[in-house]
Amino acid sequence: MVVKRGESKTMAKKRDYKKEYRDFHGKPKQRKLRSMRSAARRIMGLKKGDPREVDHIIPLSKGGTNGKKNLRVVSRRTNRKKGKS
Numbered sequence: 001m002v003v004k005r006g007e008s009k010t011m012a013k014k015r016d017y018k019k020e021y022r023d024f025h026g027k028p029k030q031r032k033l034r035s036m037r038s039a040a041r042r043i044m045g046l047k048k049g050d051p052r053e054v055d056h057i058i059p060l061s062k063g064g065t066n067g068k069k070n071l072r073v074v075s076r077r078t079n080r081k082k083g084k085s
Contacts, residue, residue, distance in 0.1 A: 033060065040066045044073050053079045 024030060040054040043066060055074045058064030074082075 036060055036066060040071055043068065044071055046073065051076060055079050055082065 025034070037054070037060075040056065044054050046052060046054065052073050053076050055072050055078070056064045056066075057070050057072060060066075064070050
């Protein structure tokens with residue numbers, strides 16, 4: 001068997017990324033979180049295509065709610081910066 005540069009002797013099984021994505025995002029917990037994020041966007045009046053995001057002051061994962069007092073509209077950059085810290 002001749003192995004060309006960049007190839008290995010064993011054939012790796014090709015990953016099905018679409019299936020992995022569907023399996024993860026189709027789980028009930030992920031669907032609920034996505035629903036809650038969408039509800040927050042509706043509460044704050046953001047439409048499709050709006051580049052801004054809704055920031056939960058106390059994150060949903062830490063017991064925060066979708067109440068107006070816990071939401072603020074921020075730029076994507078600001079929201080991503082908050083997530084890193």
